[in-house]
Amino acid sequence: MSTGKVVLGTVAGLAVGGILGILFAPEKGSVTRQQILDKGNDYADDLKSKYNGIAETLKEKFQAVKNDAENIAQxxxxxxxxxxxxxNRPAANY
Known part of the structure; x- marks a missing residue:
């Protein structure tokens, strides 16, 4: 199983668990909705952070491969x- 699928499954499981926990908590509807919104924002921020980390890693690896290719070409x-x-040297001697 790929790492991406594991991370996505974990994030989805956490989101579902968090939402179900909030929905079954004995709070007023407005409080529950705010808690769901807050949790959703937290998950979105976490996902953005992970995406940015992966994008930066890929960018660094691409740059390293590009540098290696340039060195090999040179x-x-x-x-x-x-x-x-x-x-050409021996041909010039004749």
Missing amino acids: SGKAKFDEVKNEI
Whole structure:
């Protein structure tokens, strides 16, 4: 099971449990609605925070892969230029 599915299932379970707990609590309707709204906002903030963390991690990994690819390309170009010079050097001696 992927980590994303586990996190989503956990968040959904917490949300459902929190809402059911509030709905069955002996409070006035207006108080219960406010509590549901507060819990929903808390869950939304938590989800945004996790999303931002994942997005930042992916951005960092993408940048690292991009840097590695640029280094490999530069190394390949340098090796190509070196081989090209080796081939042209003997031809210039004739």
